[in-house]
Amino acid sequence: MMYPALPFLRRRTLAGDERFSISNRRRLFLSLARERIEVRVNALMKTKDNTILITGGGSGIGRALAEAFHRLGNQVIITGRGQKALDETCAANPGMKSVTLDVSDPKSIQSFGAQVTKEFPSLNVLINNAGIMVPENLLEKKSDDLSTAEKTVATNLLGPIRLTSALLPSLRKQPRATIMTVSSGLAFVPLAMTPTYCATKAAIHSYTHRSVTSSSRQTWKSSNSFPLTSRPRSWATSKLKIPGRCR
16 A cells, blocks of 8 residues: 655654654554544444454454454454465454455455355454555556556455445344445545545445435345445544554
């Protein structure tokens, strides 16, 4: 992930103002994102006694959410492409489970859906967190090179839609279920260097929001399933007690 240079974020040293290093910007970027996560779930989702699947749960905000829910006594299953990150997260949180998944691969999602619902029949919460953020220079790349844009759309937008579709039949059988998608403030204030990323975050926010407010709202209520969208604000820090520092 590319972490933007934020000229107003500096640190004081004896020699004067000094720009944050890349690693410091990364920690601060993720810390600010976690501290501003807003998920309007208080009336819809209980935070304990769930079986929760979190995509992209091996690092960053996904890991922070996984650990926070794990501390509350939930059964947490994390997914990701990198087995090493998944293993490290599970080793640090005994009882947490992991399954390898590439959300940009439609075939993997279908087989994964069948596998996870069989192994965890009580699964009642899906958090679509996995995503990629890759800078694009539209003026310099070749006109037919859409690889970055296509990968971003497949991961950030089609991935959550496909996974939700694969798991929805099982989720609707639960007494109470929640589907959550992680969006971004860049959905509303786009960053010029990541146009496709911003577009996918706006799209997934709209997709989830309309799932709740459309004519199908009564269907969601009758099935005890609730789709939610989240973007950086304060809920996770206050309710889940997510630490302010990224691992």
